[in-house]
Amino acid sequence: MESVTSPAITALRKTPLNALHQRLGAKMVNFGGWDMPVEYPSSGGLIAEHKAVRGGVGVFDVSHMGDIRIHSGKVPGGALAAVQHISMNDASLLAIGQAHYSAMLYPEGTFVDDVIVHRLGTDDYLLVINAGTREKDIHWVRSNTKHFDCIIEELSDAYTQLAIQGPRAVDVVQKLTDANLAGIKNYWFTHGTVCGLKNTLIARTGYTGEDGFEIYVPSDRATSEEIWAKVTDAGRAFGIVPCGLGARNTLRLEAKMALYGHEISDKINVWEAGLDRYCKMEKRDFIGRAALERAKAAGLTRTLVGLEMIDRGIARDEYRVCNEAGEPVGVITSGSPSPSLGKNIALAYVPPALSAVGTTLLVEIRAQKCKAQVVPTPFYKRAKKSAPQSAKPV
């Protein structure tokens, strides 16, 4: 057997919770230059972690994510103008306390990175970016906002970021904060006291397709470990388990959330990735807009689809996709067994003519061509609650 987890190398970057993960016996992997937990055998492993998030609650260390604050210089409005210039969604629509999914694009209309933009104040924004693209992103933001009257601050190392995810996440976080979480809608946030830490950012965001919160606390090791312990203590009654990047990946894949380097990259444009609803062409000019206009007029040559395997076999990242005649037509961007569905699922780029639901395609798995079918996405959608459950603060 080949070893699947490469041994940790000291040159890898570590989050403030690294020692804690080691003590918990997590399996660690190199993820974009970071030494991160992929699963915790003590939680029961990847599938158990995945199911905990779908049915109860799990906690993830996502401190490797980066954070860039863009706020006013001398004249108010400079930060908004900068954010509008470098990202494709319309930040002018955000209320204070609201966040949205967006992306930074190259002039070609392809992806620098996808981001969550939070509006912190009147002319004050926080962009949460990917770990593997941190340096590239900050450089991109700085060099493309030079002509705007705004201040760029990199806060990536200032925060330990915990994601508490699952239908019971609200109950867990409510035990730890005075903020009224029932009043925070999906993709909104507030500042409140969490475990005695004043003015803590609490956002109803996540990367699992489930309800949940992300909290941002000071990144010193003592505080980080203390907050982790308090979250797991508060979650014990709800069956909380530590979750690694393995479950994070299967959860986001079921919800068809893009992963940089897979569904989106510097080679893929917004229309191909199917992220049209987050791209506001009607707002003023932004980097990538002209190329996207041309791309729209030219028409798509490939589009992202969901596949479900019919034959026995698991489609994996970068496997080739063929038409029924066996001719190569596309590629898998992410593929995995789906713990929620008990099926083998994948995302793939294929020509639009082969993208209709029900189309049969073949995935090359080692020497074999295995049958798969285009299915509707997302693969998994959480049940809508009629009203958020209010939990009593304890």
Next chain:
Amino acid sequence: MAYPPQYRYTKEHEWIDVRGDIATIGITDYAQHELGDVVFVELPKVGAKTATGKSFGTVESVKAVSEIYAPAAGEVLEANDALQNTPEKINTDPHGTAWLIKIKLANPTEIAGLMDAAAYEAFIAEKSTEASA
């Protein structure tokens, strides 16, 4: 989990249990632990040939595909097809009911070059130290 003293082990984490010129092959407890939840197994057909150090099948967990390398050359007499429906047995009983294949050895003497249980346990202990250093 104990490593049966009568088995022999490879550096790629397969075990082989030799009885005369018939051998049973599986993956070790260390291997299943490294893989995580096993969800898929692909095994050769009866009559297929195995070549020492060459892949004869795959075991997949949720997150990865692993090739399984033959500890010895021979001909496949039986594949454990029950694993197709219960691949998770590899996680719970890797040294027993979750064996992968039985082969007729082409050259029974080549087993002598493999590690015994004590040597294998020392080998994986060293690997764990490396990983946590």
